[in-house]
Amino acid sequence: MKDVRKVVIPVAGWGTRSLPATKNIPKEMLPIYNKPVIQYVVEEAIRAGIKDVIFVTNRDKAVIEDHFDYNLQLEGVLERAGKEDKLKIVRDVAEMVNIMSVRQKKQLGLGHAILCAKELVHGDPFAIMVGDDLMFGGIPGIGQLIEVAMSENMPVVGVMEVPWDKVSKYGIIDGEEVAPGVYRVRDMVEKPNREDAPSRLAIVGRYVLTPDIFEYLEKVKPGKGGEIQLTDALQMLAKDRGMMAVRMSGMRFDAGDWAEFLTANVYFALQDEELRYELLGLLKNFVQFQ
Numbered sequence: 001m002k003d004v005r006k007v008v009i010p011v012a013g014w015g016t017r018s019l020p021a022t023k024n025i026p027k028e029m030l031p032i033y034n035k036p037v038i039q040y041v042v043e044e045a046i047r048a049g050i051k052d053v054i055f056v057t058n059r060d061k062a063v064i065e066d067h068f069d070y071n072l073q074l075e076g077v078l079e080r081a082g083k084e085d086k087l088k089i090v091r092d093v094a095e096m097v098n099i100m101s102v103r104q105k106k107q108l109g110l111g112h113a114i115l116c117a118k119e120l121v122h123g124d125p126f127a128i129m130v131g132d133d134l135m136f137g138g139i140p141g142i143g144q145l146i147e148v149a150m151s152e153n154m155p156v157v158g159v160m161e162v163p164w165d166k167v168s169k170y171g172i173i174d175g176e177e178v179a180p181g182v183y184r185v186r187d188m189v190e191k192p193n194r195e196d197a198p199s200r201l202a203i204v205g206r207y208v209l210t211p212d213i214f215e216y217l218e219k220v221k222p223g224k225g226g227e228i229q230l231t232d233a234l235q236m237l238a239k240d241r242g243m244m245a246v247r248m249s250g251m252r253f254d255a256g257d258w259a260e261f262l263t264a265n266v267y268f269a270l271q272d273e274e275l276r277y278e279l280l281g282l283l284k285n286f287v288q289f290q
């Protein structure tokens with residue numbers, strides 16, 4: 001397989017679980033401690049050696065692309081005020097990655113969002129990182145998948161073990177473990193009932209795919225609400241071409257879930273030495289007060 005140099009990050013969803021916060025702000029721009037959600041995702045891609053980012057956006061998401069571009073007016077203000085440290089922070093974000101974007105004009109599901117990126121992917125193997133799924137700790141999540149995709153020359157999905165009562169929220173794989181944490185995928189099923197689930201290995205928001213996925217996405221019949229499911233296309237690709245799954249190490253936060261979003265905020269704030277003690281003190285007082 002050729003090197004994986006591009007990542008598609010779909011960010012075109014409505015973010016209804018996060019309303020009213022997301023009425024006018026994209027979910028991906030909500031802050032986790034001092035950075036927007038999307039910056040953590042892009043930084044994970046960079047750590048895995050990816051520099052070309054394709055955002056799948058909608059008309060209200062231009063602010064995401066702007067975040068990774070220069071803001072000359074702000075830079076001028078910071079320069080004149082002698083705030084060199086802040087100037088470096090905002091310039092570094094602008095210089096992180098090359099940005100391309102394509103609009104998903106109708107929100108017809110994750111599979112449809114990926115299909116919108118077909119022309120920009122341009123026949124190369126590529127990564128997908130779901131724009132509201134955060135992975136931390138150890139080797140960058142998407143890097144774990146790239147390693148297996150290159151060595152096996154096959155598409156790879158990232159999976160994590162979820163409790164049995166949560167399997168109905170995910171795509172679940174049926175696989176044979178061929179090395180510790182590495183599975184050959186036999187089949188997969190989207191949001192199964194607990195009793196029908198072949199395992200509790202849930203597909204999370206990281207994939208390394210080959211461009212033939214687009215042929216399958218074009219064949220997928222729209223399901224509920226006209227949505228085109230990525231899992232349906234992955235299932236066909238796995239049957240015809242073969243597919244691997246990697247049980248990802250590290251922690252995961254779904255930024256669209258309030259409990260996980262808030263936990264991620266505390267997690268990152270606690271990594272900051274200066275803030276750590278102040279925050280712990282305030283939380284302690286707060287718990288005592290409850």
Ligand code: UTP
Binds near residue numbers: 016017
């Ligand atoms: P989610 O279902 O988590 O996101 O989709 P959502 O639809 O924005 O949020 P809720 O469920 O209404 O709160 C997973 C990812 O796929 C993108 C979303 O932006 C998110 O990053 N997505 C989803 C699209 O780009 N287009 C779609 O049509 C659907």
